[in-house]
Amino acid sequence: MTSRRSVYELAGGEETFFALVDRFYQGVESDPLLRPMYPEGDLAEARRKLALFFIQYFGGPTTYSEERGHPRLRMRHLPFPIDKAARDAWMSHMHRALDETPMPDAVRAEMRQYFEHTATFLINQAPPGSLPVRGAS
Numbered sequence: 001m002t003s004r005r006s007v008y009e010l011a012g013g014e015e016t017f018f019a020l021v022d023r024f025y026q027g028v029e030s031d032p033l034l035r036p037m038y039p040e041g042d043l044a045e046a047r048r049k050l051a052l053f054f055i056q057y058f059g060g061p062t063t064y065s066e067e068r069g070h071p072r073l074r075m076r077h078l079p080f081p082i083d084k085a086a087r088d089a090w091m092s093h094m095h096r097a098l099d100e101t102p103m104p105d106a107v108r109a110e111m112r113q114y115f116e117h118t119a120t121f122l123i124n125q126a127p128p129g130s131l132p133v134r135g136a137s
C-alpha cells in the first residue's frame with residue numbers, strides 16, 4: 001500500500017521544521033554576506049515566517065498563507081540582491097541545518113532538492129559580464 005503521509009508528517013511535524021530553521025538562522029546570523037539583508041536585531045519574525053512557509057509547502061497547516069497571503073517568493077525576494085554567491089551561502093547554512101536535524105534520510109533528500117531548486121530560482125542578479133553591452137557589436 002502506498003503511503004499518503006505528507007513530507008510534513010514524515011519529517012516529524014512542526015517541531016522538526018522549527019528546529020531546522022533555528023539551526024539555519026544560527027548560520028545566517030554570522031554570515032557577512034547574508035546577515036545585512038535580514039532585519040536588524042532579532043530574527044524571530046524571519047524564523048517564524050520561514051518555518052511556517054516550509055510547514056505549509058510540505059503539507060502541514062496553512063498558517064503561513066493565512067498570515068501572509070500567497071507566498072510569491074520571487075517577488076518577495078526582489079528587494080534583496082541574490083547572486084550566485086548569496087544563493088550558495090544560503091544553501092550552505094541550509095545544508096548544515098539539514099545534516100544536523102534528525103529526520104528520515106529520504107525526507108532530508110527531498111527537502112534538499114526542493115531548497116536547491118528554489119534557491120536557484122530566486123537568483124535575481126546577473127553575473128558580472130553576462131549582460132550584452134549596448135553598442136558592443
Ligand code: HEM
Nearest residue numbers: 037038045046049050053068076080086087090118119122
Ligand atoms: C537564495 C538565497 C536566499 C536569500 C538571500 C534569502 C533572503 C531572504 C530575506 C532577506 C528575507 C526577509 C526576511 C524578513 O524580512 O523577515 C527572506 C524571506 C523569506 N524567504 Fe528567503 N532567501 C533566500 C532563499 C530562500 C528560499 C530557497 C526559500 C524557500 C524555499 C525562501 C523563503 C523565504 C520566505 C518564505 C520568506 C518570508 C516571506 C514573507 O512572508 O515575507 N528564501 N528571504
